[in-house]
Structure formats: C-alpha cells, structure tokens
Amino acid sequence: MKKETRIYIAGHNGMVGSAIWRILTESGFTNLIGASSKDLDLRNQQDVQNFIAEKQPDIIIDAAARVGGILANNNYPYQFIMENMQIQNNLIDCALKNNVEKFIFLGSSCIYPKLASQPLKEDYLLTGILEPTNEWYAIAKITGVKACQAIRKQFGKNYVSLMPTNLYGTNDNFDLTTSHVLPAMIRKFHEAKENDNARVVLWGTGTPMREFLFVDDMAKAVVFAIENKLTDYLYNVGTGSDVTIKELAEIIQKITGHKGEIIWDSSKPDGTPRKLLDVSKMHQLGWKHQIELYAGIEKTYEWFLQNIDSFKQVKL
Template identity: 75%
Template sequence: MDKTSKIYIAGHRGMVGSAVWRALEADGFTNLIGRTSSELDLRDQKAVNQFIIDKQPDVVIDAAARVGGILANNNYPYQFLMENLQIQNNLIDAAHKLDVKKFIFLGSSCIYPKLAPQPLKEAYLLTDSLEPTNEWYAIAKITGVKACEAIRKQYQKDFVSLMPTNLYGTHDNFDLETSHVLPAMIRKFHEAKEHGNAPVTLWGSGTPMREFLYVDDMAEAVVFAVNNVLPEHLYNVGTGTDVTIKQLAETIQSVTGHEGEIIWDAEKPDGTPRKLMDVSKLKSAGWSYKTDLLAGIQKTYTWFLEHQTTIKQVKLSK
C-alpha cells in the first residue's frame, strides 16, 4: 500500500480507531481521514454514501461501533443490534458500490458460540448458540463478517474481517455502567484506594477465563492488514493466552496500589466461561502481539491517572 493512499478510519476518536490512526502515522501513512459522529452520522446511509463519493478513499477501516459490557448489552439490546447494523452496513455497502480498494472490518470474539471448543478457531463461527448477555452485538458483528465474506466471494474484492479478543488501553471507556471488565476494574480499584482502601465488589465468581490484547497491538494488526493482501476473509487477533478474572483483578489491584478486600458477588452473571482465541492464522501470515498484560495494564493506568477529568463517559439513550 502506497504511503500516500487515502485511508478513512471510521470511529477514529474511539479507543481502537485512535490507536489505528497513531499506528498508521507511525508507519508513514500521510493521508488519513476521520470524522466525528457530529460531522458524519454513520447510521445515515445517504450521508455515508455522499461522504465516500466526496472523499474517494482507497481504504476504509471500520472501527466504529456501539460497544459496552454485559450491563450495557442487557439494558440496551435494540441499540446494540440496530445501531451496529446501520453503521457497518452503510460503510460496507458504500465501500463496495463505490469501488473502495480495501475494506477492513473490525469485530469481536463474542461472534463465536458460547460453548465453542477452546481455543476459538475462525471455523467455529455459526456452529452453535451465542452467549445471551451479548448476543445483540454479536449478531450485528456476524452480519458484518458475512457481508464482507459475500463481497469477497462474489466480487473478489479485498474485504477482510479482523476479530480481536478483549481490548483495553489508552482512550478506553471507564464509565462503570457501560465499560468492559478491565477498565471498570481499574476505576473501581483506584477509587476504592482513594477512599481508604475500601472493599471492592466485583461481578461473578472470578473463575471465567479471558484473553486481553493491548489496543496498540490491535492497531498494529490493522496496519499489517493494510500493508498486505490477506488470503482469507476472517482472522482472529489476540495473544493466544488467558487469565482468570480473579487473576486479572489481583493484577489490577497490585498496579493501582489498592490494599483492601475483594468481594465476589456470585449472584451476578459470569458470562462465557472461557474465550481464548486461536491466533495461529494471523501469526502464520506474519503478525503477533508485543505487549504483555502487566505492561499493558500499567500503561493504561498511567493514562487513566493523567486523564481522570476528561475520560470518556459513554451514556446510551434508551
């Protein structure tokens, strides 16, 4: 890919999109395009089509989505299904109809069945039922994957889907109502420390296992996909290693310096028992992660401390 190629990053202000922007700039790309949600409503098909016509990007990277944890998915199922469908369908269809050369669709490991064999292989998609607590988001993302696969199959276009494991890092969402488990824990432990090392109550039993990827590593995977023509339509992106939620909590507790008690609320749902990605396909193609979990959490906590007054506070409309 030529370094002057015009690349549009949908969702460039979010955690993933901003990391992709930084990574592309670091790789020497000089013609990056971004629009805020107030400048371009990706749910508006006509607006998206006109934008692609006007800008004529060579590459579209879809890092835009309505995202959140178990609580947000449970409380706002319609938004998680419909808004994600609108965003990705408008982008995919416009990119196809207006002959964008390369489209990179970013999804999530939640597309795989709840009880699929571990580690999760790309071939397990649609082989069983989904985890109920995030099926709305998962169904939308599966639709995006299949749309890109269909375009690739029918029109031989370079549309590829990258499915990251649980992402975390700088510019994350630390709102306790809508955030994912790792940033929520960082905020909980930090605030408990600030209040005399008060006890911290966490959801579930602590036994589920999760894999976490630092967002800058995910961005490097996107740059890799920009610079290479990948032979298949779907690739997992992760570390290939996981920890229990209890181990995660203890690591974050140590990094934040919290010295109080951890209380596990077993009345609350655990979610999927395990979600470990098989990342052998992308590793064979030439990409692998760099940042281990402890180093990533330390970087994220440092960023959190520097941005406490301005951290993203996502509020979903009902």
C-alpha cells in the same frame, strides 16, 4: 502500499480508531481521513454515501461501533443490534458502491459460540448458540463478517474481517455503566484506594477466563492487514493466552496499589466460561502481539491517571 494511500478510519476518535490513526501516522501514512460523530452520522445511509463519494478513500477501516459490557448489552439490546448493523452496513455497502478496493472490518470474539471448543478457531463461526448476555452485539458483528465475505465471493474485492479478543488501553471507556471488565476494574480499584482502601465488589465468581490485547497491538494488526494481502475472509487477533477474572483483578489491584478486600458477587452473571482465540492464522502470516498484559495495564492506568478529570464516558 503507498504511504499517500487514502485511508478512511471510521470511529477514529474511539479507543481502537485513535490507536489505528496513531500507529498509521507513526508508520508513515500521510493521507488519513476521519470524521467525528457530530460531522457524520454513520447510522444515516445517505450521509455515509455522500461522504465516501466525496472523499474517495482507497481503504476503509471500520472501527466504529456501539460497544459496552454485560450491563449495557443487557439493558440496551435493540440499540446494540440495530445501531451496529446500521453503521457497518452503511459503510460496507457504500464502500462497494464507490469501488473501494480494501475494507477492514473489525469485530469481536463474541461472534463465536458460547460453548465452543477452546481455543476458538475461525471455523467455529455459526456452529452453536451465542452467549446470551451479548448476543445482540454478536449477531450484528456476524452480519458484518458475512457481508464482507459475500463481497469477496461475488465481486472479488479485498474485504477482510479481523476479530480481536478483549481490547483495552489508552483512550478506553471508564464509565462504570457501559465499560468492559478491565477498565471498569481499574476505575473501581483506584476509587476504592482513594476511599481509604474500601472493599471492591466485582461481578460473578472470578472463575471465567479471558484474553486481553493492548489496543496498540490491535492497531498494528490493522496496519499489517493494510500492507499485506490476506487471502482468507476472517482472522482472529489476540495474544493466544488468557487469565481468570480473579487473576485479572489481583493484577489490577497490585498496579493501582489498592490494599482492601475484594468481594465477589456470585448473584451476578459470569458470562462465557472461557473465550480464548486461536491466533495461529495471523502468526503464520507474520503478525504477533508485542505488549504483555501486566505492562499493558500499567500503561492504561498511567493514561487513566493523566486523564482522570476528563476520561471518556459513554452516555446511552
């Protein structure tokens, strides 16, 4: 892969997209293309077509999406299914129409059935019912995976889907109404510490198990997919290990220095009991994560403190 290859990163200002941009730059790629949501509305098909026709990228990385945790998914189901389909469908279709040879679609482990055997293999896709609390987002992402697979089958293009586990890291979203569990906990524990070590109330029972991947490791998986030819249409990207939500809370409590009580509100939903990815396919190709959970949370909390007055908050 030539370092001057034109690479368009959709969503380059988000947590994942900005990490991909940074890692690509560190890897020597010199012709990166980005557009903010103010300059390009990815929900508008004609605008996307005009942009791709003008820029003529060799590779498109779709890191753009409307994202959020259980609360946001429950409260805004229509936006989560419709806007995500609009964004990805416009990018995929316009990539095909403009003869873009390589497309990397980023999804989520929530595409797999709620009660599938663990760890989750790529073959489990569409073999059971989804987790109801995020099925809208999951359905949208499944359509993106299948669209890329259809293009591979019909047109022979190198369109591949990478399904990351729960991502976290620098430039994360710490808005308590829309964020995912890990950044939400960081903010809750920090603010409780600053408030005389007030108690922290967390949703659910703390028993579900989750896998977490530092965003720089995800970005390196994308670079790996750019520099290598992946022969299948779908690959899981994760660490291959998980922790309970209770264990996660205790780690974050320790890193933030909070000394107060943790209260588990079991009247709130837990979500999927366990969601661990089988990452053997990526491991066999030669990619493996590098940053372990404790070190990754330390890096994330450090970034949070440095940006505490201006950290990203998503407004719905």
